[in-house]
Each structure stands twice: as C-alpha cells, then as structure tokens.
Amino acid sequence: VTTPTILLVEDNPDDEALTLRAFKRSNIRNEIAVVRDGAEALTYLFPDDGDTPCPALILLDLNLPKIGGLEVLRRMRADARTALIPVVVLTSSKLEEDILDSYRNGANAYVRKPVKFSDFTQTVNALGVFWLLMNEPVPSHEPEVGIEIGHS
Amino acid sequence: MPTSLAPPADATFVALLEAVPDAMVCIAADGRVVLVNAEAERLFGYKREELIGQPVEILVPEGSRAGYLAGFLADPRHRPMGADGPFAGRRHDASTFPAEISLSAIDTGAGIMVTAAIRDITAQLRLGELEHSSQSLDSFIYSVSHDLRAPLRALSGYSGALLEDYGESLGEEGREYAERIVAASEQMARLIDYLVQVSRISRAELHLEPVDIGEEAARIAAELQSGEPDRSARFVIARPVLALADRRLIRTVLENLLGNAWKFTSGRDDTTIEFGTAPGGDASVCYYVRDNGVGFDPQYSGKLFQPFQRLHPAHDFPGTGTGLATVRQIVELHGGRTWAEGAVGAGATFCFTLDGKESA
Numbered sequence: 001v002t003t004p005t006i007l008l009v010e011d012n013p014d015d016e017a018l019t020l021r022a023f024k025r026s027n028i029r030n031e032i033a034v035v036r037d038g039a040e041a042l043t044y045l046f047p048d049d050g051d052t053p054c055p056a057l058i059l060l061d062l063n064l065p066k067i068g069g070l071e072v073l074r075r076m077r078a079d080a081r082t083a084l085i086p087v088v089v090l091t092s093s094k095l096e097e098d099i100l101d102s103y104r105n106g107a108n109a110y111v112r113k114p115v116k117f118s119d120f121t122q123t124v125n126a127l128g129v130f131w132l133l134m135n136e137p138v139p140s141h142e143p144e145v146g147i148e149i150g151h152s
Numbered sequence: 153m154p155t156s157l158a159p160p161a162d163a164t165f166v167a168l169l170e171a172v173p174d175a176m177v178c179i180a181a182d183g184r185v186v187l188v189n190a191e192a193e194r195l196f197g198y199k200r201e202e203l204i205g206q207p208v209e210i211l212v213p214e215g216s217r218a219g220y221l222a223g224f225l226a227d228p229r230h231r232p233m234g235a236d237g238p239f240a241g242r243r244h245d246a247s248t249f250p251a252e253i254s255l256s257a258i259d260t261g262a263g264i265m266v267t268a269a270i271r272d273i274t275a276q277l278r279l280g281e282l283e284h285s286s287q288s289l290d291s292f293i294y295s296v297s298h299d300l301r302a303p304l305r306a307l308s309g310y311s312g313a314l315l316e317d318y319g320e321s322l323g324e325e326g327r328e329y330a331e332r333i334v335a336a337s338e339q340m341a342r343l344i345d346y347l348v349q350v351s352r353i354s355r356a357e358l359h360l361e362p363v364d365i366g367e368e369a370a371r372i373a374a375e376l377q378s379g380e381p382d383r384s385a386r387f388v389i390a391r392p393v394l395a396l397a398d399r400r401l402i403r404t405v406l407e408n409l410l411g412n413a414w415k416f417t418s419g420r421d422d423t424t425i426e427f428g429t430a431p432g433g434d435a436s437v438c439y440y441v442r443d444n445g446v447g448f449d450p451q452y453s454g455k456l457f458q459p460f461q462r463l464h465p466a467h468d469f470p471g472t473g474t475g476l477a478t479v480r481q482i483v484e485l486h487g488g489r490t491w492a493e494g495a496v497g498a499g500a501t502f503c504f505t506l507d508g509k510e511s512a
Contacts (some may be wrong), residue, residue: 014306021313092301113303115341117312117334 004137005126006032009041009072010090011064013049019027019059019090022124028132030056035133038067042075045082051080054140057131060107062091064097070101084138086131153215179208181264185223195272197244205333208268209244228257228264233271241270249274286354293351297344304344307381308337339472346474347458351480359399360486365439366391368399369406369427376466378412385414385423393429393439401482402506408475409441409502414468416500417445435505436486454491479504 003020006023016034023032035041045052057068058076062069069089076082088109089151102110108118114120132133161402166187169176175192179185183201195209203210209223217239225469236251241251254269311333319327366389373387381496384432395402410425417423425443450464455461459477479502480490486506494500 012260012302016153018305018309018313092298092305113305114300115308116338117305117308120305120309121312152211 004030004132005053005057005131006030007041007044008034009030009036009038009058009060009069010066011036015061016021016119019030022121023128025121026125028128030132037065037073038069040066041072042067045076046079051086054081055085056137057127058085058087059090059127060087062089062093068134070098070105073105073107075101081137086138088131090127096141097140101111108152164185171427172269174271177203177208177211177219177268177270178258179226179266179268183207183209183267185211186265191271191511195270196241202244209272211242211250213240216240224255224257224266227263228266229256230257231272233269233371234444235316236271239270241272241484285301290351290355293347295392297348297351300344301341304337308334308341325417342472343460343474344411346472346478349478350459350481353401353485356398356401356485358401358485360396360398362394363397363399363402364407365395365397365402366393366427368403369410369441371394372378372406372410373425373427375409383418383423384421385417385425387430388424388426390428393427394435397486397506398482401485405482405504406441406481408479412475412502413441413443413445413500414444415471416447416464417443420445430503432505433508437504438503444500447494447496447498447500449496450494453494456492457490467485476502 007021009020013014016036020032021033023030033044033053035044041064047053060069060072064072065123069091071086071121073089076085076087083106086108087106088111089107090111091098092113094112098108111123114123169178169189172189173191173317176185176187176189177185179193185206185208188198188200188203192203194200194465196203220236231254232275233254239251239253240248250273252271252273256267258265258267282391301348306430314322315327315330315334318353319330330404346512360434370387370391373389375386377387379385406427410427413425414423417425426442427439429437429439446464452463456463457476458482460473461477462471464475476490476492483490483504483506488505488507490502490504492500
C-alpha cells in the first residue's frame with residue numbers, strides 16, 4: 001500500500017521549503033509533490049497520458065504565475081476525476097473576496113499562512129494531522145455510474 | 153463703476169454684475185470686451201480699463217478654443233457652467249488656469265451681448281487629485297503590506313528553523329543573534345499589521361448607531377480580568393453611556409484605552425481603572441479612561457498619539473506603540489478629538505469626544 005500523495009501548489013521557494021520542513025517535523029511521511037504555478041498544477045492533475053493521480057490533499061496558493069489558484073480550483077471542480085479531492089487554500093491573502101471566491105469555487109478550507117515561524121509550523125502540522133489522519137478520505141473506488149441519491 | 157463703451161449699462165445691471173461671485177465678462181457681437189466685474193479683474197490680473205475694448209481672445213491661451221465665441225453667436229442658447237467642458241484662462245502675466253464658463257446672450261436692443269461667467273476650478277481639480285491619490289495610497293499600502301509578509305515569513309521561518317535544527321552548534325551567542333532576528337521579524341509583522349489597519353480604517357465607512365459604550369467597556373474589562381485572574385483590580389465603569397458611534401470601531405478604541413490602563417497598572421496591587429463621562433467643552437460630552445498606573449511625563453503627551461512612539465521601554469511594557477494612534481484615527485473619523493492628562497507615577501487619563509470637531 002502506497003501512502004497517498006500531498007500536492008503542494010506554491011510558487012514561493014521559501015514557503016515551499018518551510019512547508020516541507022514543517023511536514024517533515026510533524027512526522028507526516030506522505031510523498032509531497034510540488035508544482036510551482038497553476039499551469040503545472042493542471043498538467044500534474046490532468047496529464048496527457050490520461051492517468052490522473054489522486055492526491056489525498058491539495059494545498060493551493062492563490063497568487064500563482066500563469067494560471068491563478070482560483071482558476072485551478074474551478075477547473076478541478078468541473079472535472080469528475082478531481083471534483084472531490086480535498087483542497088485547502090493556503091495563502092497570505094485575507095481579502096474577503098478571495099475567501100468567498102475560494103469557498104464558492106469549492107475549496108474545503110481556507111487557511112492564511114502565518115508570518116510567525118512557530119505559528120506557521122503549527123498550522124502546517126495541524127493541516128496534516130486533520131486532513132491525513134482525522135479526516136475520512138474520499139473512497140477511492142467511487143461508483144462511477146448510477147449513484148443513488150437520497151434514502152427515501 | 154464699470155466703464156463701458158456700448159451699450160450703456162444701467163445701475164441695477166452693473167450692481168448685479170458686481171454681486172456675482174464669478175468673474176463676469178460681457179462681450180459685444182464683434183468679440184470685444186464691453187464690461188467686466190471686479191472678480192474678473194482679480195481673476196485675470198487686468199485693470200478693467202485694460203480690458204474694455206480688447207478682443208476677448210486676450211483672456212484665453214493663444215489658439216485655444218478658436219471660434220468658440222463665433223459658434224455660440226451662431227446658436228446663442230444659454231450654456232450652463234461647465235457644459236462645454238473645461239476651458240483654460242490666461243492671466244495678464246500670461247499664466248493660465250483651468251476654468252469653467254457659462255454663457256448667456258442678452259439682446260440689448262443695440263445688438264447681442266454675450267455675458268460669460270468664468271470660474272477658476274484649480275482648487276476643485278486639486279481636491280479631486282488629492283482624493284484620488286489618497287485612495288491609491290491606501291490600496292498601495294494594502295498591497296505592499298501584503299507583499300512584505302512573504303519575505304518576512306522567510307526571515308522568521310529560516311531563523312526559527314536555524315534555532316531548532318542547528319541551535320546546538322550555533323553556541324550561545326549565535327542563538328541569541330538568531331533569536332533577535334526572530335523577534336525583529338515579529339515586530340515588523342506587527343508594524344505591517346498596523347499599516348494595514350490604518351489603511352483599512354481610513355477606507356472604512358462609518359456605520360453610526362446608538363451604542364452603550366459603558367456596556368462595551370464593562371465587557372472588555374471583564375475580558376482583561378479573566379485573562380489575568382490573579383490580578384486584583386477595581387473597575388469603575390459608568391453605565392449606560394449611550395453614544396452615536398460605529399460599534400466595531402468604538403470597541404477598538406475602548407480595547408486600546410482599557411488595555412493600556414491594564415498594562416500600565418500591572419505593577420500595582422490596588423489597580424483602579426475608571427470609565428466615565430465629563431462635560432465635553434466644544435463637544436456634547438467627553439469620555440475618559442483613567443488609571444492609577446505609572447503615568448507619563450506630560451511634556452511628551454503630544455507624542456502619545458503618534459504611531460510607533462513609545463514613552464516606556466518595550467521590555468517594561470510590551471506593545472507596538474500603535475494603539476493610541478489607532479484610537480486617534482478612529483475618534484477623528486467620528487469627528488471627535490483625543491487628549492491625555494497625566495504625570496509620572498500619578499496615573500493617566502485618556503479623553504475623547506465623538507463630535508464637536510466641525511463646530512469647534
């Protein structure tokens with residue numbers, strides 16, 4: 001059994017290094033794939049050879065080169081293969097419109113990157129513990145057709 | 153008395169012309185100035201005898217608005233102020249100024265006379281520019297503060313990581329240096345937060361409503377006490393104290409003032425902190441927060457409300473030195489003012505009003 005992957009979408013190399021270090025410190029051993037802009041994120045999620053990897057968690061920055069985080073989120077949610085993957089928006093923006101737009105486009109959580117080192121480490125640790133240990137993941141063999149809705 | 157060539161102006165008309173606050177220039181159908189008022193003399197820097205009989209073109213920059221007067225004469229409908237867009241006026245010394253004009257045609261019996269009212273709009277334009285630049289300054293501050301956080305996170309992050317991962321090999325002095333970087337970056341983060349707060353408050357729209365600020369003060373006092381349950385302190389809070397204020401912003405004012413009172417009495421075992429009202433002078437009432445803490449040297453009371461000013465060393469009383477500046481900003485946004493009274497070792501009283509500034 002392979003441990004599920006975390007996808008980190010982050011263009012700032014310092015934030016990337018600090019996030020990876022915090023995960024390592026939290027004893028989270030999942031493989032962490034890093035992509036550095038929105039276009040790379042979409043190529044990773046929808047590769048040409050067709051086999052969509054299914055990360056257990058996506059940490060998504062909003063302010064990204066080429067294609068922004070919100071657009072990545074929008075396209076993910078519009079595609080059945082990635083519609084249900086938990087996405088945590090991890091950004092330094094606290095603009096109300098960014099928060100609203102993220103939720104409207106299907107983000108599962110919105111977390112601000114703390115400036116203070118100890119807060120940052122704790123935040124990443126808490127995210128890892130919650131989403132990888134406490135949270136029940138999306139079943140990997142989801143019925144593809146004939147989903148029954150409701151319990152009448 | 154205005155001099156005129158033709159037509160002869162009657163006394164009522166001349167008196168009216170002088171009473172108009174705008175510069176008035178009357179022009180005959182041949183384009184020559186026949187009558188001006190005192191404001192026109194002042195605005196253009198000519199004596200009236202220098203203007204009468206001159207072609208009106210001497211009052212506009214060369215080549216500007218050529219044919220405008222002829223166009224008006226061909227279709228002499230009244231043009232209200234500003235309707236034909238901005239003009240430029242030319243003074244005697246050849247300097248120019250932005251202007252709005254309005255034109256009317258008067259049939260004098262001896263032919264059509266055009267009266268032009270000219271208004272210098274330099275001040276309005278300047279005000280508009282100021283408002284615009286103040287808005288763009290606010291959004292500039294907002295975006296810069298946002299961008300500053302990323303490198304700051306790296307500063308705090310790497311120095312923190314250095315301490316955690318290599319603290320042993322750094323040695324005592326090395327660790328202290330790294331700790332200073334951590335502390336300095338946290339201080340800078342607080343300063344940036346303050347900048348963002350200032351720009352947010354200055355862009356805030358006031359939602360004025362009746363607020364019992366005595367009740368707000370009591371709630372904040374209870375929070376302060378429960379944060380340090382071992383401290384014995386007496387709060388004397390007047391209630392109800394109704395004020396017309398923005399609830400969220402006035403709470404920030406009270407949090408800062410009561411928080412300061414709490415902080416600067418921390419060494420005492422007989423802390424007394426009061427919130428109440430007093431006659432307001434130019435305002436309807438003044439609100440005050442009084443404490444029996446360390447006080448301050450009154451010769452520096454003017455500096456208290458300036459951002460990043462601290463009268464006490466940070467290791468005695470931690471803080472960013474921005475609380476009272478925020479208080480002043482919010483109070484002034486409400487149209488009130490702030491002041492402080494105190495002496496070293498004799499406690500401090502901070503007062504604010506929420507109105508009266510305009511009437512003062």
